[in-house]
Amino acid sequence: MEDSPRVKQYHRAQRILSVAAFLLDALVLVVLLASGWSISMRAAAERLTLHPAPALLVYLLFFGAITKVVGLPLDYIRGFRLEHRYGLSNLRLAGWVKDQLKGLAVGGLLAAVGLECLYGTMRRWPEHWWIISATLFVAFFVLLANLAPVLIFPIFFKFKPLANPALTERLLELSRRAGTRVRGVFEWKLSEKSKKANAALVGLGNTRRIILADTLLDRFSDDEVEAVLAHELGHHVHHHMAMNLAVQAVATYFGFFVVDRILARFSSACGFRGLADFANLPLLLLVGTALSLLLLPAVNGFSRRMERQADAYALRSIRDRTTFISSMEKLADLNLAETQPPAWIEFIFHSHPSLEKRIAFAREFSEQAGCDPATAPDS
Numbered sequence: 001m002e003d004s005p006r007v008k009q010y011h012r013a014q015r016i017l018s019v020a021a022f023l024l025d026a027l028v029l030v031v032l033l034a035s036g037w038s039i040s041m042r043a044a045a046e047r048l049t050l051h052p053a054p055a056l057l058v059y060l061l062f063f064g065a066i067t068k069v070v071g072l073p074l075d076y077i078r079g080f081r082l083e084h085r086y087g088l089s090n091l092r093l094a095g096w097v098k099d100q101l102k103g104l105a106v107g108g109l110l111a112a113v114g115l116e117c118l119y120g121t122m123r124r125w126p127e128h129w130w131i132i133s134a135t136l137f138v139a140f141f142v143l144l145a146n147l148a149p150v151l152i153f154p155i156f157f158k159f160k161p162l163a164n165p166a167l168t169e170r171l172l173e174l175s176r177r178a179g180t181r182v183r184g185v186f187e188w189k190l191s192e193k194s195k196k197a198n199a200a201l202v203g204l205g206n207t208r209r210i211i212l213a214d215t216l217l218d219r220f221s222d223d224e225v226e227a228v229l230a231h232e233l234g235h236h237v238h239h240h241m242a243m244n245l246a247v248q249a250v251a252t253y254f255g256f257f258v259v260d261r262i263l264a265r266f267s268s269a270c271g272f273r274g275l276a277d278f279a280n281l282p283l284l285l286l287v288g289t290a291l292s293l294l295l296l297p298a299v300n301g302f303s304r305r306m307e308r309q310a311d312a313y314a315l316r317s318i319r320d321r322t323t324f325i326s327s328m329e330k331l332a333d334l335n336l337a338e339t340q341p342p343a344w345i346e347f348i349f350h351s352h353p354s355l356e357k358r359i360a361f362a363r364e365f366s367e368q369a370g371c372d373p374a375t376a377p378d379s
């Protein structure tokens with residue numbers, strides 16, 4: 001299926017705005033570093049308190065205010081104007097502002113805790129801080145995966161148990177067959193904000209649950225919902241959450257080690273008092289940004305492989321494979337998805353194979369497998 005000019009325009013605009021936002025963020029960090037403003041902000045914070053932990057908090061308030069104010073116009077165009085222009089949003093401006101404030105509070109709190117912990121370990125264990133901090137961060141990622149569905153998601157969205165006992169039972173049965181203990185199926189009130197559709201298997205251990213957007217429930221048949229969920233369960237069967245956490249762990253240890261080396265090398269040249277001088281935050285973030293950009297194609301390549309495995313699992317576990325294809329087509333339609341992104345864009349930026357490839361894979365899979373799911377290829 002050929003993408004319409006409207007779809008292409010929407011994605012082109014999104015890409016341009018994302019690149020612009022990325023460059024602007026990096027520019028702000030460079031300016032804070034090169035102009036000496038970061039050191040002035042630290043000095044101003046220390047005029048209020050000489051204790052390093054509260055001084056870092058004051059510094060983060062300055063830092064957060066500057067980056068938020070500079071980034072706000074692009075956030076507004078990207079997150080509000082563009083979505084409205086393409087008829088994808090149900091959010092009013094007041095709702096968008098409210099979400100921004102909530103995001104700032106949650107993100108600010110997480111960032112403050114993370115950075116206090118980082119600079120705290122730098123002060124106490126300057127030799128081994130990167131191992132200790134990376135270990136704490138990885139433990140925190142696991143904790144967050146467990147707590148997010150009950151603590152963070154409800155701040156932004158409403159959830160209620162799915163009011164369709166037949167579908168609930170079908171999805172729970174599908175989960176049992178996949179060997180996961182799911183603690184509930186929830187309707188996710190996404191329509192208050194967006195016209196886009198989504199579904200996910202979220203949480204870890206006692207918070208494991210299926211969430212289905214109301215926008216999806218409105219438009220998809222029960223068979224199609226089952227096909228979408230079967231894909232999510234494919235991630236579970238192939239241990240993708242654990243693999244993602246492992247990749248995140250390796251990247252964190254590696255990233256913190258590189259930060260340690262670079263701070264040791266450039267701290268005095270930049271006028272910092274040493275490793276634990278939090279005026280070096282812009283440099284630390286620039287190193288982190290550069291590393292994540294370098295790792296992006298590899299991480300996305302790995303992710304596309306996992307998505308293909310989850311698709312194969314879905315196709316093996318549902319009765320009618322045509323519902324998988326129709327669910328993909330409906331998702332593309334509702335989400336204004338680009339089914340044929342340029343190959344180089346898919347290679348670098350996309351965590352999922354293009355919808356065209358996923359649908360072609362489903363067709364090929366059905367032809368190879370014939371009517372017997374047991375003979376289906378496993379890839």
Ligand SMILES: [Zn+2]
Nearest residue numbers: 231235307310
């Ligand atoms: Zn997936």
